[in-house]
Amino acid sequence: MTDDRYYHVDGELVPAEEATVSVDDRGFRYGDGAFETLRVYGGTIFGWDAHVERLAATCEALALEHGLAAADLRARIDETLAANDLEDAYVRLSITRGVQPGKLTPQSEVDPTVVIYVKPLPRGGLEGDSVWDEHATVRTVETRRIPDDAIPAAAKTHNYLNGILARMELRAVGDGENEGEGEPAADEALMCDLEGHVAEGATSNLFFVRDGVLHTPTTDGPVLPGITRAFVLESARADDIPVREGRYEPADVTDADEAFLTNRTWEVRPIETLDGTEIGAGPVTKRLTQLYDERVERACYR
Numbered sequence: 001m002t003d004d005r006y007y008h009v010d011g012e013l014v015p016a017e018e019a020t021v022s023v024d025d026r027g028f029r030y031g032d033g034a035f036e037t038l039r040v041y042g043g044t045i046f047g048w049d050a051h052v053e054r055l056a057a058t059c060e061a062l063a064l065e066h067g068l069a070a071a072d073l074r075a076r077i078d079e080t081l082a083a084n085d086l087e088d089a090y091v092r093l094s095i096t097r098g099v100q101p102g103k104l105t106p107q108s109e110v111d112p113t114v115v116i117y118v119k120p121l122p123r124g125g126l127e128g129d130s131v132w133d134e135h136a137t138v139r140t141v142e143t144r145r146i147p148d149d150a151i152p153a154a155a156k157t158h159n160y161l162n163g164i165l166a167r168m169e170l171r172a173v174g175d176g177e178n179e180g181e182g183e184p185a186a187d188e189a190l191m192c193d194l195e196g197h198v199a200e201g202a203t204s205n206l207f208f209v210r211d212g213v214l215h216t217p218t219t220d221g222p223v224l225p226g227i228t229r230a231f232v233l234e235s236a237r238a239d240d241i242p243v244r245e246g247r248y249e250p251a252d253v254t255d256a257d258e259a260f261l262t263n264r265t266w267e268v269r270p271i272e273t274l275d276g277t278e279i280g281a282g283p284v285t286k287r288l289t290q291l292y293d294e295r296v297e298r299a300c301y302r
Contacts, residue, residue, distance in 0.1 A: 006080065011076070013083050025096055026096055031157060035156060046296060054225070055095070061155040066095050091116065091117070093116055138186050146162050188202060189202045193222050201263075205223070207260050208279075209259070212241075213243070215246065216229065216244075217246070218246055231295065239287065256279055
């Protein structure tokens with residue numbers, strides 16, 4: 001099966017099947033790179049400024065001085081979307097430290113590798129169709145989030161081994177329950193920190209509602225400051241929904257009235273069950289979903 005899409009690699013549009021990077025690239029060797037997952041609605045990158053800010057923070061944490069202007073990166077994304085004739089899409093922008101000698105310590109001079117990958121996603125906003133068919137099933141896993149003192153949680157790097165191990169744990173449980181069919185035990189893995197407080201999903205941020213108050217784990221712990229997470233919090237506060245950011249036990253979530261996950265692809269996805277306990281959506285989740293859709297509509301389709 002051929003892939004007729006085009007990707008953007010180091011300033012050039014290339015057919016997807018021909019898109020490659022060097023085996024000496026530090027992104028491949030060490031996970032030494034930064035990335036952003038973006039959503040494009042109606043040809044507009046949603047939350048572009050927030051992505052630029054977080055990408056800059058990640059590169060600063062890595063001391064990766066790539067020398068690329070935001071306008072240059074934006075132009076490359078726009079060119080890739082146009083080449084693929086996409087107006088509603090998923091975009092992954094990656095910047096690595098590039099090809100350097102095979103030593104752990106990076107050189108200060110950087111010739112970055114820049115890759116832009118795109119794929120179609122449904123229209124968003126008020127007339128949009130969800131990328132997921134059902135509410136999420138979630139299970140807590142034994143794999144713990146890496147402490148912020150070890151690897152900065154706010155840095156969105158190529159090294160996703162922590163999340164991979166969590167998802168592999170889900171698959172191992174699923175194999176045991178389904179006679180080795182290779183299906184994960186749930187849609188998402190909920191990870192805790194070393195003290196046992198809930199942190200986030202393998203690829204998502206967590207929210208739950210109790211007595212009308214919206215709760216989410218604090219980014220003072222090992223929690224990625226998700227951009228969708230930030231937009232949901234902004235919408236909640238603007239709509240006078242009480243918000244609390246703190247440290248919580250898994251039981252706080254299973255006892256919740258409502259719970260949902262957020263990320264760029266899922267947007268706001270209600271949690272159907274956590275460890276087999278039914279939770280589901282409710283008025284706060286539905287209101288925040290509406291507010292998110294309205295924000296997308298205003299920013300991208302009008």
